[in-house]
Amino acid sequence: MAGDSRATGRIATMLGSIGHRVTDGLIRLGFATRFFLMILLGSGQSFRRLHLTIREIYFAGFQSLLIILVSGLFIGMVLGMQGYETLQRYGSADALGVLVALSLVRELGPVVAALLFASRAGSSITAEIGLMKATEQLTAMDMMAVNPIARVVAPRFWGGVISMPLLAALFSATGILGGYLIGVVFIGVDEGAFWSQMQASVDFRYDVWSGIVKSFVFGIAVSLIAVFEGYDALPTAEGVSSSIKSTVVKSALAILALDFVLTSFMFREA
Amino acid sequence: MSAENLVEISSLDFAYEDRPILDGISLRIPRGKVVAIMGGSGCGKTTLLRLIGGQLKPSRGEVLVDGQSVPHLDEEELYALRRRMGMLFQFGALFTDISVFDNVAYQMREHTDLPEELIRDMVLMKLNAVGLRGAHGLMPAELSGGMARRVALARAIALDPMLIMYDEPFAGLDPISLGIIGQLIRRLNDALGATTIMVTHDIQESLLIVDYIYFMSDGKVVALGTPDEIRASQHPFVHQFVFAEADGPVPFHYPAVPLAHELLGSAAHGGR
Numbered sequence: 295m296a297g298d299s300r301a302t303g304r305i306a307t308m309l310g311s312i313g314h315r316v317t318d319g320l321i322r323l324g325f326a327t328r329f330f331l332m333i334l335l336g337s338g339q340s341f342r343r344l345h346l347t348i349r350e351i352y353f354a355g356f357q358s359l360l361i362i363l364v365s366g367l368f369i370g371m372v373l374g375m376q377g378y379e380t381l382q383r384y385g386s387a388d389a390l391g392v393l394v395a396l397s398l399v400r401e402l403g404p405v406v407a408a409l410l411f412a413s414r415a416g417s418s419i420t421a422e423i424g425l426m427k428a429t430e431q432l433t434a435m436d437m438m439a440v441n442p443i444a445r446v447v448a449p450r451f452w453g454g455v456i457s458m459p460l461l462a463a464l465f466s467a468t469g470i471l472g473g474y475l476i477g478v479v480f481i482g483v484d485e486g487a488f489w490s491q492m493q494a495s496v497d498f499r500y501d502v503w504s505g506i507v508k509s510f511v512f513g514i515a516v517s518l519i520a521v522f523e524g525y526d527a528l529p530t531a532e533g534v535s536s537s538i539k540s541t542v543v544k545s546a547l548a549i550l551a552l553d554f555v556l557t558s559f560m561f562r563e564a
Numbered sequence: 565m566s567a568e569n570l571v572e573i574s575s576l577d578f579a580y581e582d583r584p585i586l587d588g589i590s591l592r593i594p595r596g597k598v599v600a601i602m603g604g605s606g607c608g609k610t611t612l613l614r615l616i617g618g619q620l621k622p623s624r625g626e627v628l629v630d631g632q633s634v635p636h637l638d639e640e641e642l643y644a645l646r647r648r649m650g651m652l653f654q655f656g657a658l659f660t661d662i663s664v665f666d667n668v669a670y671q672m673r674e675h676t677d678l679p680e681e682l683i684r685d686m687v688l689m690k691l692n693a694v695g696l697r698g699a700h701g702l703m704p705a706e707l708s709g710g711m712a713r714r715v716a717l718a719r720a721i722a723l724d725p726m727l728i729m730y731d732e733p734f735a736g737l738d739p740i741s742l743g744i745i746g747q748l749i750r751r752l753n754d755a756l757g758a759t760t761i762m763v764t765h766d767i768q769e770s771l772l773i774v775d776y777i778y779f780m781s782d783g784k785v786v787a788l789g790t791p792d793e794i795r796a797s798q799h800p801f802v803h804q805f806v807f808a809e810a811d812g813p814v815p816f817h818y819p820a821v822p823l824a825h826e827l828l829g830s831a832a833h834g835g836r
Contacts, residue, residue: 434657437617438671439643445674 326522329443333451333521336444340452346445350453354415354517358461361414362407366398366465369406370472373397377473378481390483391492394473395466399496399505403466405553408512411454411461412545416520419450420541423524424534432525447525451517458513459506466505504560511556515548570595570727570759571616576625578611578783585611587783588625598753598760600770602805603780609763610654612780613729616761617651618642630726647675650720650758654732656712658704664691664715665700671722690718693755694748710741714748721752727759728752734766742766746773767806771795779805 340347377393423446426432432442470492477483496502520541527537571593578586585608593599601609614620615627618634627634632645658667668687672678678686691697694714704712713733720728733749734742750773753760764770770777771791779787779802787799794802820826 429655429660430653430657431659433619434651434653434659436619437646437649437651438674439646440671440674441643 322526325526326518329522329525330518332443333448333518336441337448337452339444340448346449347452347456350449351457354411354419354450354453355457355461358411358414358457359464361410362461362465363468365406365410366403366468367472369402369465370394370398370469370474371476372472373402373469374473374476374481378477378483387483388487389491390473390477391470391488391490392495394477395470395492395496396501398466398469398473399501401505401553401557403469404462404505404509404512405549407462407465408458408509408516408549409546410465411458411513412516412520412549413542415454415457416516416541416545417538419454419517419520420524420527420538421534423447423450423521424527424529424537427525427527428529428531428534430529443525447521451521454517454520455510455513458516459509462505462509462512500560504556507560508553508556511552512549515552516545519545519548568594570630571761572626572628573612573616574626576612576615576627577623578608578615578620579623585783586615586622589780589783589785591778591785591788593759593761594776595759596753596757597775598750598762598773600762600764600774600777601780602763602765602767602770602777604765607780608783609780610731613651613731613761613763616727617646617649617729647671647723648726650723650725650728652713652716652720652728652730652733654735655709656704656716658707658712658716658719660704662703663700664696664702664704664707667704667715668700668718668722670719675723686722690722691715693721693752694718695744708741710737710744713737713741713745717745717748717752721756721758724756725758727761728756730760730762730764732764733762734764734769742769746770749773765805 373394374390377390377397378387381387381389381393423432426446432446435442435445474488478485478488523537523541523544527533569592573592574590576586576589577584589608589612591601601612603609611620615622616629616634618627618637621635629645630648632641634642634645637645658664659670662670665687668690669683672683672686676683688697688700691700694717696711696714696718699707699711699715704715707715717733728749730749733745737745746769749760749762752758762770762774771794774791776790777788777794778785779799781801787794787797787802789797794806797803797806821829
């Protein structure tokens with residue numbers, strides 16, 4: 295009897311904790327949606343006083359260039375080697391340019407650049423906003439009749455949204471250069487075939503444009519997660535550290551889930 | 565509301581979720597005066613400042629600032645009112661990514677269309693008033709605690725506010741900085757024709773500079789008076805505070821079961 299009631303108690307506790315997690319998650323989702331609307335409402339200043347947004351593009355975008363370009367180059371070189379190894383078995387090594395370009399432009403460029411952007415820029419945006427909150431800088435701003443969402447959050451959000459497609463494009467471009475270096479310069483694939491097949495097979499509407507759309511959506515997701523986690527951080531050292539971790543984990547999951555959804559729609563359209 | 569009071573608070577209740585902080589508090593802050601709100605840590609002093617500044621909304625009661633009901637203002641009206649308020653936060657809350665000069669110039673640039681030359685002169689004058697004109701090029705990280713507090717003070721008075729609020733202005737300062745900040749609070753209030761509310765638990769420093777003191781405990785006003793009345797007060801809470809006694813109406817011990825009971829009880833439970 296006692297064992298039965300203990301088991302029932304455990305199940306009730308477990309159900310209770312699942313219920314709490316679900317309601318907490320829904321409440322936070324509601325907060326995030328409201329926060330997103332507040333960012334949109336407070337975005338006027340980000341464009342009227344463009345220097346605020348340009349400053350954030352410099353911090354989030356320009357300062358991420360090194361990691362984006364180096365990673366793009368290496369991924370392109372690996373694609374060149376792996377692609378050549380597979381294609382030459384079927385005697386289609388000339389199609390290496392197409393393989394490298396399509397993989398990068400449609401998939402790897404937007405996804406890997408977004409993952410790198412989330413770890414490099416997203417985490418620092420969360421840390422900065424979280425620390426501003428912990429040191430009462432956001433409250434001080436609010437008391438000075440300056441809306442912190444319009445002045446601090448919105449420019450960082452738009453800085454991220456604008457930077458992301460540009461970084462993904464640069465990632466893909468250096469990746470293609472990496473594939474060219476390995477395929478044409480080192481392995482000796484025909485240079486004419488490498489470029490001409492790429493030019494003939496990569497469609498702007500279906501391939502390049504879908505990559506741009508993906509990276510734009512990832513930019514919105516990562517930037518929103520980064521600013522929200524920072525703004526919602528508990529104002530303590532542990533709170534800020536946990537928010538930074540959340541930004542990286544949630545951004546990665548959001549990017550991969552959104553990639554799946556967007557790709558399925560894009561294939562259906564094609 | 566009478567015209568001689570800049571701030572009037574009546575029957576104010578406030579709770580964080582189900583934890584009551586303020587319980588039917590009423591007080592008046594006359595124009596042009598320096599008023600201290602004192603009490604132990606966690607008695608609701610800072611919450612009271614946040615309610616006056618409109619950062620929190622009371623569950624009941626009224627907060628009037630210059631005749632306007634703060635809890636009922638919309639965002640635009642609240643921001644218009646806050647432009648006439650200055651607030652000094654406990655640790656300064658300076659913007660760490662910009663210099664001392666830019667911190668003081670912040671509100672001028674955000675809220676006015678003044679030319680940069682004029683802003684420069686005004687910022688240097690504000691910094692001169694707190695004795696830190698020479699430090700205008702430093703970053704906040706390069707300042708000592710007392711200097712940061714003075715820069716924050718210059719920033720709080722940047723737009724010549726009608727009401728200046730200080731949250732623990734003396735916390736963590738050495739005796740020299742403490743005296744300087746105290747004198748500045750008094751001098752700036754009189755020079756600007758402003759009204760000052762100072763939340764603090766530094767009784768000795770406050771008695772030297774304020775016109776009036778409210779004592780708070782458990783979310784209520786328990787005593788009030790001028791510095792002379794406070795010094796002469798026989799109220800047990802005031803007495804404990806003024807003479808810094810460890811025990812009294814504010815107990816030394818956090819509420820707990822009797823020690824003997826706890827020790828014997830824990831022995832009976834195998835030392836846990």
